[in-house]
Amino acid sequence: xxxxxxxxxxxxxxxxxxxxxxxxxxxxxxxxxxxxxxxxxxxxxxxxxxxxxxxxxxxxxxxxxxxxxxxxxxxxxxxxxxxxxxxxxxxxxxxxxxxxxxxxxxxxxxxxxxxxxxxxxxxxxxxxxxxxxxxxxxxxxxxxxxxxxxxxxxxxxxxxxxxxxxxxxxxxxxxxxxxxxxxxxxxxxxxxxxxxxxxxxxxxxxxxxxxxxxxxxxxxxxxxxxxxxxxxxxxxxxxxxxxxx
Amino acid sequence: xxxxxxxxxxxxxxxxxxxxxxxxxxxxxxxxxxxxxxxxxxxxxxxxxxxxxxxxxxxxxxxxxxxxxxxxxxxxxxxxxxxxxxxxxxxxxxxxxxxxxxxxxxxxxxxxxxxxxxxxxxxxxxxxxxxxxxxxxxxxxxxxxxxxxxxxxxxxxxxxxxxxxxxxxxxxxxxxxxxxxxxxxxxxxxxxxxxxxxxxxxxxxxxxxxxxxxxxxxxxxxxxxxxxxxx
Ligand SMILES: Nc1ncnc2c1ncn2[C@@H]1O[C@H](COP(=O)(O)OP(=O)(O)OP(=O)(O)O)[C@@H](O)[C@H]1O
Ligand SMILES: [Mg+2]
Numbered sequence: 001x002x003x004x005x006x007x008x009x010x011x012x013x014x015x016x017x018x019x020x021x022x023x024x025x026x027x028x029x030x031x032x033x034x035x036x037x038x039x040x041x042x043x044x045x046x047x048x049x050x051x052x053x054x055x056x057x058x059x060x061x062x063x064x065x066x067x068x069x070x071x072x073x074x075x076x077x078x079x080x081x082x083x084x085x086x087x088x089x090x091x092x093x094x095x096x097x098x099x100x101x102x103x104x105x106x107x108x109x110x111x112x113x114x115x116x117x118x119x120x121x122x123x124x125x126x127x128x129x130x131x132x133x134x135x136x137x138x139x140x141x142x143x144x145x146x147x148x149x150x151x152x153x154x155x156x157x158x159x160x161x162x163x164x165x166x167x168x169x170x171x172x173x174x175x176x177x178x179x180x181x182x183x184x185x186x187x188x189x190x191x192x193x194x195x196x197x198x199x200x201x202x203x204x205x206x207x208x209x210x211x212x213x214x215x216x217x218x219x220x221x222x223x224x225x226x227x228x229x230x231x232x233x234x235x236x237x238x239x240x241x242x243x244x245x
Numbered sequence: 246x247x248x249x250x251x252x253x254x255x256x257x258x259x260x261x262x263x264x265x266x267x268x269x270x271x272x273x274x275x276x277x278x279x280x281x282x283x284x285x286x287x288x289x290x291x292x293x294x295x296x297x298x299x300x301x302x303x304x305x306x307x308x309x310x311x312x313x314x315x316x317x318x319x320x321x322x323x324x325x326x327x328x329x330x331x332x333x334x335x336x337x338x339x340x341x342x343x344x345x346x347x348x349x350x351x352x353x354x355x356x357x358x359x360x361x362x363x364x365x366x367x368x369x370x371x372x373x374x375x376x377x378x379x380x381x382x383x384x385x386x387x388x389x390x391x392x393x394x395x396x397x398x399x400x401x402x403x404x405x406x407x408x409x410x411x412x413x414x415x416x417x418x419x420x421x422x423x424x425x426x427x428x429x430x431x432x433x434x435x436x437x438x439x440x441x442x443x444x445x446x447x448x449x450x451x452x453x454x455x456x457x458x459x460x461x462x463x464x465x466x467x468x469x470x471x472x473x474x475x476x
Contacts, residue, residue, distance in 0.1 A: 060374055081380045092375035095393040095475045104389075105379050136475045 016066035041206035091149035093137035123155035252444030278349035290361030311355030320418030396471030
C-alpha cells in the first residue's frame with residue numbers, strides 16, 4: 001500500500017450539492033459532512049431524496065451543482081471508488097453462483113486469484129451462506145440475495161458502506177441478521193450510511209440521523225436528540241409516525 | 246414425384262459423395278462466417294449498447310436496417326470489392342470459398358451486432374448501477390455482460406447461422422456455384438432443380454430443412470434451460 005492509499009477517504013464533504021432533473025429541483029442546496037466514524041441513518045418520507053443523496057455520495061450520480069469531496073489527498077477516482085461499497089435495496093446478482101458473485105467483485109478490484117478464493121469463502125461463511133454458495137445467485141430468495149449482497153460488500157473491506165433500505169423486504173430473522181451484520185461492519189471500522197423506514201431500526205442502529213423532506217435537509221442530529229427532542233416541526237411529526245408530505 | 250423422394254432418401258442414406266461434399270462445404274462456409282462475424286459483432290454490439298457517442302442513433306438505425314439486407318446486394322457489394330478491378334482484386338478471391346465466407350460475414354454481421362446490441366443494452370440497464378458501484382469500467386463490463394447474456398446471445402448467433410446457411414443470392418454471386426469448389430446446398434438446390442435433377446435437389450433440401458430445424462430446436466432448448474437454471 002502506498003501512502004496515498006493508506007490515508008482515509010473520510011471525512012466526506014458535500015458543499016451546496018443540488019440535483020435538478022428536467023427543471024425540477026430534486027435536491028435543494030445541501031451541505032453535509034460525514035465524519036470518519038459512526039453509523040448515519042438517512043430518514044424521511046417516500047420521495048424525499050434519500051436514495052438520490054446516497055447515489056450522489058457514492059458517485060453513481062453527479063450532482064448538478066455543488067461539490068462532493070473526499071479527504072485522502074491524491075487518491076485517484078479509482079481508489080475512491082474501490083474503498084466504498086453500496087448495498088442496493090434490490091441487489092443485482094450476476095448470472096453465476098453466489099460464491100462466484102463475491103469472487104467477481106474481488107476480481108474487479110484486482111485481488112489475486114488465490115486471495116479471491118479465501119476471501120470469498122470467508123465472506124460467504126460469515127453471512128451464513130455456505131449451504132447455498134454454489135447455487136445460481138439469481139434463484140436465491142430476496143432475503144438470501146440481500147445477505148449475499150452484504151457478504152459481497154463485506155468481502156471488499158470498504159471504508160464506507162452505503163445501504164439503501166437493506167431490510168425493507170425481509171422477515172424478522174433476516175432483519176436481525178442484517179442488523180447484526182451492520183454491527184459487524186461497524187465493529188471492523190467501516191463507516192455506515194443507510195436508509196430505513198423502520199423507526200425502531202433507526203433507534204437501534206444509528207448514531208445520528210439525517211432527515212430529508214421533499215429534497216431539503218431539514219435536520220441532522222444525534223439519534224437520541226432526533227427521536228426525543230426533534231428540532232423541526234416535520235421531524236416531530238415524522239417520529240410520531242405522522243407522514244410528512 | 247414419389248420416385249424423386251425415394252431417390253433423395255437413398256442419396257442421403259447412402260451418403261452420396263457429391264451430396265456429402267456439398268453439405269460439408271456449406272457447413273464449413275457458414276460456420277466460418279458465423280464464427281468470424283460473432284467475434285466482431287458481439288463486442289461491437291456491446292460497445293454500441295454501452296457508449297453514448299454522436300451519431301449513435303443513426304448507427305443503431307443503420308444496423309437494424311442492414312439486418313434486412315438482401316443477400317444478392319451483399320453478394321454484389323462483395324463481388325465489386327473482390328473482382329479483378331476492385332480494391333481487393335489482387336488477392337484473386339472471387340469464386341473461392343473465402344469469397345463466400347466474406348459475403349456471408351457481410352450478411353450476418355449486422356444481424357448479430359444489432360440483436361446483441363439490444364440484448365446487452367437491456368442487461369446493462371439492469372446491471373449498470375451495480376457494476377458501477379463495484380468499480381467496473383465500461384470496458385471491463387463488456388465481457389461480463391457478454392457472459393451473463395450468453396444464453397440469449399447463443400440464440401442470436403444461431404439466428405445468424407440460420408440466415409447464412411439458408412441464403413442463396415450472396416454465395417451464388419461471389420462463389421459462382423462451381424461444382425466441387427464453391428457449390429453449396431442452396432446454390433446446388435437452385436441449379437439441380439432447374440436441370441430437373443430432383444433427387445439431389447430434394448435430398449439437399451431435406452438436409453437443409455433438418456439443419457435449420459435443429460438449429461432452432463437447439464436455440465429453444467438452450468433458452469428454456471437457461472431460464473430454469475439461472476433465473
Ligand atoms: N436519477 C434520477 N433522475 C431523475 N429523477 C430522479 C432520479 N432519482 C430519483 N429521482 C426522483 O427524485 C425524487 C426522490 O427520489 P428518491 O429515490 O431519492 O426518494 P427516496 O427518499 O429514496 O424515497 P423512498 O423512501 O420511496 O425510497 C423522486 O421524485 C424520484 O422520482
Ligand atoms: Mg429510496
